[in-house]
Every structure is written in C-alpha cells, then in structure tokens.
C-alpha cells in the first residue's frame with residue numbers, strides 16, 4: 033500500500049491504517065455521503081427517498097452479480113476486496129505464515145484451485161451411509177453425520193433452520209439465561225420458508241417449478257437418469273410440502289413466548305417417538321442437557337407422522353438430496369451452476385460472483401475470526417473504535433432521557449427500563465477474545481474436506497456452550513460484516529468493524545453526517561432492546577414481563593400504529609403484501625433509532641457550542657444534513673425477485689419505506705424541510721414508540 037502523506041501527518045489525523053486502506057488504489061472506491069447528490073427536481077416533502085437517492089440510484093445500476101445495490105453493498109465489496117488482498121498474500125505455502133495465516137491462506141487456495149470436475153468423491157462416504165440404511169431408526173444417526181459435515185444445524189433463521197429435517201444447537205434458557213441449554217428447531221425445507229410451498233400465485237408456482245428443476249439437476253449430477261430424477265423430485269417436494277404445512281409462520285415465531293416450549297429428553301422422545309434422539313445426540317457428540325427448547329412442537333408432531341408414514345426409500349432419497357443441497361456450493365462448478373439457476377429465480381441475480389469473491393466469502397463464513405483479526409488490524413484503528421464507542425454511549429444516554437420523558441410509562445416500569453439500559457453491553461468492531469482455531473486442520477488439497485472439517489469444528493464449538501453460563505462476549509457476526517445486531521438474551525448491542533466504515537461511519541466526516549448515517553443504525557440496535565420483542569426480556573436477558581398491564585397496553589397501541597403503517601402492497605410486486613406484524617420490530621427500531629441519534633447529536637453539538645440550525649456554506653442546516661446522511665445509507669436498489677423473497681421471509685422493510693415512513697412520522701423532519709400537513713412525507717397519523 034502506498035500513501036502520499038507522511039506517516040506523522042496521518043497519525044495526527046488519527047487514522048493511520050484506516051486512511052492507508054481507504055486510499056489504496058487497488059481497492060474499489062468507498063462511497064462517502066455527498067450532500068450535492070440530492071435531486072433538486074424532487075421535493076423532499078413529496079418523496080424524501082427519491083430526493084436523496086434518485087440521482088444516486090440512476091447513476092449506479094445494479095451490477096449483474098448483485099441482487100441489491102447501494103452503499104452497504106459497495107462497502108461490503110470494499111471489505112471483501114480488503115479480504116482478497118489478505119488472502120492473496122497468504123495463499124502460497126510459506127513457512128513464515130502464522131498458524132492462522134496458514135489456515136486462511138490454504139482454505140482460500142483450496143477454493144480457488146478446486147478441480148473443474150468438482151469433488152463428488154469426497155462426499156461418497158455420506159451418500160453410501162444413506163444407501164446402507166436398513167431401517168428408519170437409522171435416519172437419526174445418519175442425520176447427525178450430515179449435520180456434522182455440512183450446513184449450520186445450530187443456526188436458525190427468521191423462518192427455520194436451513195438444514196435437513198431439524199435444527200439443533202445451543203440456546204440460552206428463555207427463563208434463566210444463566211444456563212445454556214439445547215434448542216431444537218423446525219427445518220427440513222430446501223426453499224426459504226413455508227410460504228414458498230403453500231402460496232398459489234403465479235410467481236410462487238414459477239419458483240416451485242424452478243425448485244423441482246434444481247432437485248432434478250442435483251440428482252442427475254450423481255448419475256440418476258432423467259425419468260427417475262423427475263419422479264424423485266416430485267416425491268421430495270411432496271414430503272417438504274407436508275413439513276411446510278406444519279411450520280410455525282414467521283410472525284408467530286417472532287413471539288418469544290410462542291417458541292419457549294420446554295421439554296426434557298423424555299418428553300421430546302414422546303413428542304417424536306419415530307426419531308431416535310439417543311442416536312442423533314450420540315452422533316453429534318452432544319452433551320447431556322436438562323432442557324430442550326422446542327420452537328414449534330406442531331412441526332415435530334408432523335415430522336413424527338411423516339417418519340412413520342413414508343417408507344425408507346423415500347427417506348433415503350430425501351437425505352441424499354439434502355446432503356447434496358447443503359454441500360452444493362463447495363462441491364464444484366456444476367453444483368454451483370445448478371444452485372445459481374434457483375438463486376436467479378428467488379433473488380434475480382444475473383451473474384455469479386467472481387471466484388475470488390466467492391472464495392473470500394467462504395473463508396469469512398468458515399473461519400471469520402481468523403480472517404477478521406487481520407482485517408481489523410489493517411482497517412479498523414483504535415481511534416475509530418473509541419469514536420464509535422462514544423457515539424453508542426451518547427445514544428444510550430439519549431435512550432435514558434427518552435425513557436424519562438415519555439408520558440405513557442409509569443415510574444415502576446421506567447425504573448426497570450433504566451436498569452435494563454444500564455446493563456447493556458456495547459461491543460464495537462471485533463471480539464475481545466478471538467476463537468482459537470488451533471484444533472482445526474486446513475489443507476490445500478480439498479476444498480470440500482476443508483468445509484467439512486470447519487463445519488465439524490464449529491458444531492463442536494457450539495455444542496460446548498451447552499451446560500455453561502451464557503457467554504455475553506461472543507459474537508455471531510464476523511468483523512468484516514456490514515451489519516449490526518442486538519441480542520435480548522445477552523442484552524448486548526453489537527457493531528462489527530465492517531460497518532464502521534464510510535459512508536456510514538467516516539473518520540473524515542463531522543458528527544452530523546456520522547450520526548445521520550451510522551448513529552441511526554446504532555440507535556436502531558439500541559431500540560431493539562425495547563421493541564415489541566426486546567421489551568419482553570428483563571435486565572438479565574430473561575423472558576419476564578416487567579411491564580404494568582396499563583403500560584403494556586399503551587406500548588401495544590403505539591406498536592400497532594407502526595404495524596398498521598407498514599402493512600400494504602409494495603409497488604411493482606404482485607402476489608404478496610408487506611405484513612407490518614412481521615416487520616414491526618425492525619420498523620420500531622428504525623423509527624426509534626433516528627430519534628435517538630438526533631437527540632445524541634443535538635446534545636453533542638450543544639456541548640461544542642453548535643446547533644442543529646447552523647448552516648454550511650451551501651445554506652443547509654445541520655438538521656437537513658443529518659436527514660440527508662440518514663437517507664443516503666438506504667439508497668439501495670433491489671431486484672423485484674429479491675424484494676418478493678424479502679417480503680415473505682425477512683422482518684426488514686424495503687429501503688424506500690425505511691426512509692419515507694420514518695421521516696413522515698417526524699415533526700423534526702417537517703421542520704427541517706418546511707413540510708406541511710397534506711404533504712406525502714407528513715403522515716396524518718404519526719406513529720411513535722420511542
């Protein structure tokens with residue numbers, strides 16, 4: 033890397049390695065908030081999203097290998113380019129590499145150098161084990177082998193755990209987070225959620241047809257003939273559809289009280305007597321545990337019926353296909369091509385990722401904290417961490433003032449809310465203690481074998497949490513991730529270094545822009561602690577109702593205003609509507625987050641002798657600059673196929689709603705841009721929770 037500035041000056045600016053990376057000509061250009069990009073032909077009071085994003089989006093069409101495109105994706109690609117440099121530097125066998133550098137470098141090399149024909153031979157032992165099953169009682173032990181090799185059986189999504197049959201992993205006891213127990217989740221579907229099996233509109237049928245084509249393609253790649261593959265695909269779809277019918281829907285799934293279903297091993301066995309739990313747990317090497325939290329007992333009742341009713345041949349077929357599906361991306365090019373055809377239909381992506389990016393993503397996915405250590409050393413200096421931490425602390429203070437100021441909460445509830453707020457742990461950038469990968473062996477020989485070993489390593493690491501107190505310091509996102517999260521059970525808010533970069537967090541920008549773009553995200557995570565899910569957890573992270581009945585009623589009224597406001601059709605997308613009950617938590621967080629960021633900024637400006645009314649050289653007030661920076665972060669374009677999938681499976685609203693509905697609820701926005709009652713960006717009924 034080269035720089036035109038002497039090191040001493042860079043140190044004085046406070047961003048040595050950060051600035052070096054940002055000026056590295058071999059990396060893509062990072063976007064910054066540019067206030068001159070607004071479209072003066074659009075009134076901010078008519079459509080603020082279009083006012084801020086119209087010109088930016090028109091100048092940045094979605095590249096063919098992206099499903100959505102905007103500042104977050106540009107930043108993610110920049111992060112991946114940094115990872116690419118790190119991996120290229122470490123890919124050659126060199127005895128001078130550290131143990132972690134050897135692992136990430138060889139993992140990457142095995143991915144880049146995979147033979148063109150793929151590595152089907154590597155998974156033959158699992159396929160043979162499936163073929164050799166003599167009895168349906170063998171399904172459980174075979175499933176344990178599959179879950180130990182591919183997929184993430186411990187990781188649930190908003191809809192299901194995305195592996196064969198069921199999910200299994202550690203989870204804090206909802207009633208008592210001081211102990212980690214076992215979580216058992218609905219799974220078994222190869223499409224992203226139950227609606228994809230059950231809806232009858234034309235797009236849903238088209239997706240199902242493409243899914244059948246995908247199943248046929250994978251089976252044919254293992255030598256199955258055309259007619260057999262077609263018949264087998266119909267069988268697999270039939271079994272999965274039966275599973276989907278009993279899946280808990282993703283709105284019910286948002287209620288922690290609905291997924292807190294408590295079983296012992298004995299009652300779990302009674303729930304699904306056709307599944308040999310002892311063999312499955314033995315196969316995973318899972319520790320003994322007094323409590324199994326079963327997200328959706330109805331699913332397991334149905335699974336039991338299916339295990340009884342369907343014959344062994346059908347289950348062999350099902351497990352064979354799901355092994356291939358879970359292993360498909362690292363199996364080889366033909367497998368990726370088949371998966372990509374399905375991805376095109378589901379998300380609209382036109383072109384696959386270049387190999388270097390696909391392989392960098394894989395190393396981040398499987399060994400994220402080994403790669404992430406090098407990433408943060410290179411692009412996330414202590415000064416950035418300190419500045420981000422101060423912002424988060426100031427936003428927490430703003431939350432405290434907000435709790436004090438609301439008129440609808442009584443003193444007892446406010447007291448509990450303050451205790452909960454005071455106990456929040458804010459994690460910035462990267463973990464204090466990195467994962468120790470020393471027991472994971474990575475070689476240059478086989479990409480698929482590396483994936484299997486890394487999956488087994490992570491499963492073992494996850495299962496080791498069971499039986500111990502919940503670890504509040506561990507992360508579920510890797511450092512280069514452009515995202516952030518809140519976890520009500522650990523009572524933490526977490527901001528990976530990957531998102532503490534421009535245009536969201538910009539060492540070169542002033543507080544106004546940073547609070548607008550990144551502060552609103554920090555406030556979003558803070559608000560999650562008190563959204564319609566988060567508020568059900570107490571200071572310790574336990575699921576406990578600490579609200580007076582009257583305060584809870586007041587809260588629900590405010591929440592339903594938001595849920596109603598965000599429900600309705602999405603322009604250009606037929607057959608599905610956004611359901612505000614699914615997105616309520618995220619929408620509450622979006623609305624609360626910007627208020628908190630604005631309150632924290634206002635306080636910080638006051639301390640600096642400045643104000644929100646101060647103007648820049650172009651005559652823009654700080655309040656206007658704040659809102660423009662906020663909206664810039666959401667200048668995302670999404671392919672229609674992806675929006676449709678998002679609406680059905682994801683609790684986040686479409687980007688234009690994340691701007692327009694939020695500002696239309698804010699008198700501060702109307703003041704900033706002189707909007708009047710009757711303008712589109714002034715909602716007649718303005719919703720506010722926090």
Ligand SMILES: [Zn+2]
Nearest residue numbers: 556560618621
């Ligand atoms: Zn969120």
